[in-house]
Amino acid sequence: MPDLLLELRSEEIPARMQRRAAEDLRKLVTDALVERGFLYEGAKAFATPRRLALHVAGLPARGQDVREERKGPRVGAPDGAVQGFLKSAGLASLDQATIVTDPKKGEFYVAVIERPGRSTLDVLAEILPAIIKSFPWPKSMRWGKASAQPGALRWVRPLQSIVATFGPETETPDLVPFAVDGIVAGTTTYGHRFLAPEAIEVRRFDDYVPALERAKVVLDADRRKDIILHDARDLAFARGLELVEDDGLLEEVAGLVEWPVVLMGSFDAAFLDIPAEAIRATIRANQKCFVLREPGAECLAPAFVLVSNLIASDGGLAITAGNERVVRARLSDAKFFWETDKAIKLQDRLPKLDSIVFHEKLGTQGERVQRIAALARELAPLVGADPDLAERAARLAKADLVTEMVGEFPELQGLMGRKYATLEGEHPSVAAAIEEHYKPVGPSDRVPTDPVSVAVALADKLDTLVGFWAIDEKPTGSKDPYALRRAALGVIRLILDEEARLRLMPIIVGRMALVQAVTKVDGHDAEVAETSPGLQSDKVKQDVRKGVSSDLLAFFADRLKVYLRDQGARHDLIDAVFALPGQDDLLMVVRRVEALGKFLETDDGRNLLAGYKRAANILRIEEKKDGRSYEAAPDASLAARGEPEERALSDALASARQAASTAVEREDFAGAMQALSSLRAPVDAFFEKVTVNAEDPALRENRLALLNALRAATREVADFSRIEG
Amino acid sequence: MSSAVDLAPKTSFQGLILTLQRFWAAQGCVILQPYDMEVGAGTFHPATTLRALGPKPWKAAYVQPSRRPKDGRYGENPNRLQHYYQFQVILKPNPPNLQELYLASLDAIGVDLKLHDIRFVEDDWESPTLGAWGLGWECWCDGMEVSQFTYFQQVAGFECSPVAGELTYGLERLAMYVQGVENVYDLNFNGAEGDDKVTYGDVFLQAEQEYSRHNFEAADTTMLFRQFTDAEKACRTYLDAGAPASETERHKMAQPAYDQCIKASHVFNLLDARGVISVTERQSYILRVRELAKACGAAWLKTAGGGAA
Known part of the structure; x- marks a missing residue:
């Protein structure tokens, strides 16, 4: 069966776009083939800085007749x-x-x-130019003379040549005849820019890969990564050092070379005074080099690994020396930042935060710090933290944003703050909280455990959430520019991991008032003011606050559901608990969901749920028929006149509900479920022996009221109507 | 008689400049002199900003002294200067082999491509004040950025049609590299040795100290605020005065108006260095300059140089 080989050779493709582009190319071509009825055996796409390549194997020579x-x-x-x-x-x-x-x-x-079926060659000649012309690069450009024409080809960087052949293994394959914007598909490509500048003729994938390899191009990015990683480890090992591995950097450097040559450089050990993270940040971000450490130790070694794209005639001496010079200059800068930063205390940097806008509608960083400090103080007792330390940590938490080091390497925020705070003799918990208050950053990030860190981390995230809710900048669909989902998940994980008890609603409402005081434009209040200028009373403001706050609480409920579902909890049980009024203590919600889940796994639980469903069904039908609800409490004396099972249920309901309610108050959810489980036998007996729709209207009404009492009793622990099954 | 001077790019700063000029002259570029106004980068020279607009082919190369008031370090930092030189090349439309030409220019100034690791690393260029952007790379030599390489897509808010290729060489850095010098002030400027040797520090160290003082401490902000407003006003006035009376006429004063845009931009940079512009105001100043640049670009497109009929 014939194969397709396609190569799109261009000027240097940004490293971060290569993998995605290769995958897009594979998908676009194979989808277009399949859509036209052409099935294939396999397809693989490749990217280097200078080319995208695609191999589609096992295509028919022509379509079906x-x-x-x-x-x-x-x-x-x-x-x-x-x-x-x-x-x-x-x-x-x-x-x-x-x-x-x-x-x-x-x-x-x-x-x-x-x-007759169309020839695959013709179909390819039709598909390929269309895909090239509409290729989904994240950013694309025009170039050269052709760029003056409307509809000129756009590519990520100038496209230089196209190779497109199609044919079976045993014969010389055909050229796929097409051209895009004056670039005619052919069989000529070029290898490494410096190491093999001559033209290469290629026929098919099987000779394309070795031809490139001879011309010093490793086509497969994963192979380049492999080479880099192994060579880097070996070089490090040979010097008695250990490579600090870095997947993101590895992926990037593999996208910057066609022929990786790994070299090692060194720098003056005096630079090791600079915090290791800062050394790593500068060497990584600016030089795209790896750092090394002493085996088994945290501290860095005065050396780095660079990945060049050249087999140099001097064995890489000049390249290493050049890189060492730049690393030296960078580290001098970093050292300068570190020394300069140390000269000004974090405390003394605070006024500068007043001139930094956090968000145009949410005021300055300074204002934000005030709010977070107040909230951290308020939350401190709830998480077992010292209020003074929590407030202090919150006040200093953002001060490192105006240090030179963080200005240069934003990813060091928090960490540098901690270093400076430690040097300034701040309490260790305060220093730790400055770093950890950003945590947890994602679902897999560590949750801080120091109570001071927890208090500040909660305060920071809650302030962010309330702020953006107040100005109506909520996440929509895939858009969440302020990472609010992550912030909410952070709050949830902090609360659950720390088993912190707090009612979110009063906190949110209180914060909302503070945030609204600084918001430059308050969307909600502005609306109210416009439509009814006389009505902007405190009452209206309060109502708006409550509405927005409930909306934010619902967002928490939503995120909690996603979180618990990932942990394997049933979402209907979470709904059943959130359907109860006033559920804003996330820890209690989770405890209740857990207890409910366990209860429903028991026979008693399952039967009670079945009994509940039966009762709810009867009630629904009868209430609809009668056009009224049966919410009055059942009359014990009437029950006493009826069947014994009716009396038994009446008694059981009264005591079970009371017991469940007391247990809930004690936050003993398992106990509450236990109390409800005592209803199973009387409920079963009731349905077996008692006819609800009795002749006597008074008895009938009372029996319906009994069923309603069962519904009410279960509501002590959850809204059973939300439970599935 | 003075001692012999060596004008090889490896031995003198001016040798580097002369070599680049000769190289690009051989490619058919007009070799211009620096624009006679203070600018933040070679791109501001009308030979780039204005000439990048419109359909007419254009090839030029020139040195442009560039002023970045905020980068002043009182002459104490070996790498940072508030005044430095850029070597600027603009080719419209970009030739298909612009990368090869660039590499040949490196070879010409003594960068042996068999010995040094040259890389094109993604770096998309954007100038918010000029309403301009393009795609390209920073060009690395052994891990050091030595040039910017950009395919202009838009300038002054207008699509470039055709696209121009722009190369910007950071001359001091490149010279430090080829001369193997760690401190910019140690660069050999004139290629002479002994008593006749003139270093970069001999020429510029005092200026760096004085201008750092000026930029950060002394620049008269009242005057500068006034100058900004004046330049902005003048730019508008000249644009109005030169505006064509009918569709068929040309604009008569695009370039003098653009001078005022350049002026406003530099004054803004000075005010920024003095720290008297708040974060929020900053954005609005940038927007004001951009509006001027756009208006000047529109006017240029109505001139002969801009390709107007």
Whole structure:
């Protein structure tokens, strides 16, 4: 079966776009083939800085032939019908039709239309230019003379040449005949820019890869990564050092070279005074080099690994020396930042935060720090932290944003703050909280455990969430520019991991008032003011606050659901708990969901749920029939007049509900479930022996009221109507 | 008689400049002189900003002294200067082999491509004040950025049609590299040795100290605020005064108006260095300059140079 080889050679493709582009190319081409009925055995795409390549194996040489029989008029039909048939079937005369005899219908004409399958080559020549012209680069450009024409080809950087061949292994493959914006597909490509500048003729994938390899191009990015990683480890090992591995950097450098040559450089050990993270940040971000450490130790070694794209004639001496110079200059800068930063205390940097806008509608960083400090103080007792330390940590938490080091390497925020705070003799918990208050950053990030860190981390995230809710900048669909989902998940994980008890609603409402005081434009209040200028009373403001706050609480509920579902909890149980009023203590919500889940796994639980469903069904039907609800408490004396099972249920309900309610108050959810489980037997007996729709209207009404009391009793622990099954 | 001077790019700063000029002159570029106004980068020279607009082919190369008031370090930092030189090349439309030409220019100034690791690393260029952007790379030599390479896509808010290729060489850095010098002030400027040797420090160290003082401490902000407003006003006035009376006429004063845009931009940079522009105001100043640049670009497109009929 024939194969397709496609290569799109261009000027240097940004490293971060290569993998995605290769995958897009594979998908676009194979999808277009499949859409036209061309199946293939396998497809793989590749990217280097200077080319995208695609190999589609096992394509048919041509598409399936199509044979169609079209029934025509009977023999001897009027001329109009015959002409219409000839025209629609594409026949010149009736001689080209066959005559078929059918016992019922007699003789009639049939046209046999045969359409040969299209040649794959033609189809490729049609598909490929269209895909190239509309390729989904994240950013693309025009270039050269052609760029003056409307509709000029756009590519990520100038596209230089196209190789496109199609054919079986055993023969010389065909060139896929097409051109895009003056670039004619051919069989010529080029290898490494410096190491093998000569043209290469390629025929098919099987000779393309080795030809490139000879021309010092490793086509497969994963192989380049592998080479880099192994060579880097070996070089490090040979010097008695250990590579600090870095997947993101590895992926990037593999996208910057076609022929990786790994070299090692060193720097003056005096630079090791600079915090290791800062050394790593500068060497990584600016030089795209790896750092090394002493085996088994945290501290860095005064050396780095660089990945060049050249087998240099001097063995890489000049390249290493050049890189060492730049690393030296960078580290001098970092050292300068570190020394300069140390000269000003974090405390003394605070006024500067007043001139930094956090968000145009949410005021300055300074204002934000005030709010976070107040909230951290308020939350401190709830998480077992010292309020003074929590407030202090919150005040200093953002001060490192105006240090030179963080200005240069934003990813060091928090960490540098911690270092400076430690040097300044701040309490260790305060220093730790400055770093950890950003945590947890994602679902897999560590949750801080120091109570001071927890208090500040909660305060920081809650302030962010309330702020953006107040100005109506909530996440929508895939858009969450302020990472608010992450912030909410952070709050959830902090609360659950720390088993912190806090009611979110009053905190949110209180914060909302503070945030609204600084918001430059308050969307909600502005709206109210516009429509009814006289009505912007405190009452209205309060109502708006409550509405927005409830909305934010619902967002928490939503994120908690996602979080618990990932942990394997049933989402219907979470709904059943959140359906109860006032559920804003996340820890209690989770405890209740857990207890409910366990209860429903027992026979008692399952039967009670079944009994509940039966009762709810009857009630629904009867209430609808009667056009009223049965919410009055059942009358014990009436129950006493009825069946014994009715009396038993009445008694059991009263005590179970009371017991459940007391247990819930004690936050003993398992106990509450236990109390409800005592209802199983009386409920079962009731349904077995008692006819709800009694002749006596008073008895009937009381029995319905009993069922309602069962519904009410279960609501002590959850809204059973939300539970599935 | 003075002692012999060596004008090889490896031995003198001016040798580097002369070599680049000769190289690009051989490619058919007009070799211009620096624009006679203070600018933040070679791109501001009308030979780039204005000439990048419109359909007419254009090839030019020139040195442009560039002023970045905020980068002043009182002459104490070996790498940072508030005044430095850029070597600027603009080719419109970009030739298909612009990368090869660039590499040949490195070879010409003594960067042996068999010995040094040259890389094109993604770096998309954007100038918010000029309303301009392009795609390209920073060009690395052994891990050091030595040039910017950009395919202009838009300038002054207008699509470039055709696209121009722009190369910007950071001359001091490149010279430090080829001379093997760690401190910019140690660069050999004139290629002479002994008593006749003139270093970069001899020429510029005092200026760096004085201008750092000026930029950060002394620049008269009242005057500068006034100058900004004046330049902005003048730019508008000249644009109005030169505006064509009908569709068929040309604009008559695009370049003098653009001078005022350059002026406003530099004054803004000075005010920024003095720290008297708040974060929020900053954005609005940038927008004001951009509006001027856009208006000047529109005017240029109505001139002969801009390709107007």
